[in-house]
Amino acid sequence: MASRSATITRNTLETQIEVSLNLDGSGKFNAETGVPFLDHMMEQIARHGLFDLNIQANGDLQIDDHHTVEDIGITLGQALKQALGDKKGVVRYGHSYVPLDEALSRVVLDLSGRPGFEFNVTFNRDKIGEFDVDLFFEFFQGLVNHAGITLHIDSIKGRNAHHIAETIFKAFGRALRMAVTLDQRALEQLPTTKGAL
Secondary structure, eight states, rough: OOOOEEEEEEOOEEEEEEEEETTSSSOOOOEEOOOOHHHHHHHHHHHTHHHHHEEEEEETTTSSSHHHHHHHHHHHHHHHHHHTTTTTTBBBBEEEEEETEEEEEEEEEOOSOEEEEEEEEOSSEEEEEEETHHHHHHHHHHHHHTTEEEEEEEEEEEOHHHHHHHHHHHHHHHHHHHHHEEEHTTTTTTTTSOOOO
C-alpha cells in the first residue's frame, strides 16, 4: 500500500509553515508554532485521529495570532488532500460525539472533494488564556477550503470554553480517523456513484 503521508511548506510575507502528516500513524505529535493553545488542540487531532503530525510555524505573532492560525489550517488542509491521494477505498464519511465534563460536541465530515463548512459554536468568553476563540473558525475554514471536505461542527452543550474547544478538536480527530480509514472490501473503489471525489 502506498504511503498516505505528505509534507507541505507554505511561505508568505506573514508566515512560514511546514506541516507533515501521516494518516496511518500512531498519534505521534510535535509542534512549534508560538501559539501554545493551538498546539494543545493540534495534539488532540493527532492523538485521537492516530495521525503522525508535525507542525513548524514562524508567523507575525507580534501583530496577533490570526495569520499563523489560519495558515496552519490552510497548510494542514493541503497536507490532508495530498495524503489522501485518489481516495480509493476510504470510508469517506466520519462522525464523532465527544464529551468533556459538561461539554458535548459533534463533528460530521465528508471527504467530498468540495469545501463546505458549518460552525455552530458559541463561546461565553472571547479568549481562552491568550487565544482568541474567533480563530477556531478561521483555522477550520482554511482547512476545509484547501482539503476539499465538507465539515459540520456543532457544540451541543457546554459552559467552559476550554472544554468546548477540546471536545471539538477531539471529535474532529476521531471523525477524520473514521473517514480516512480504508475499507478492506472496497480498496479499488471510490465511495461515490459519480466516479470522482
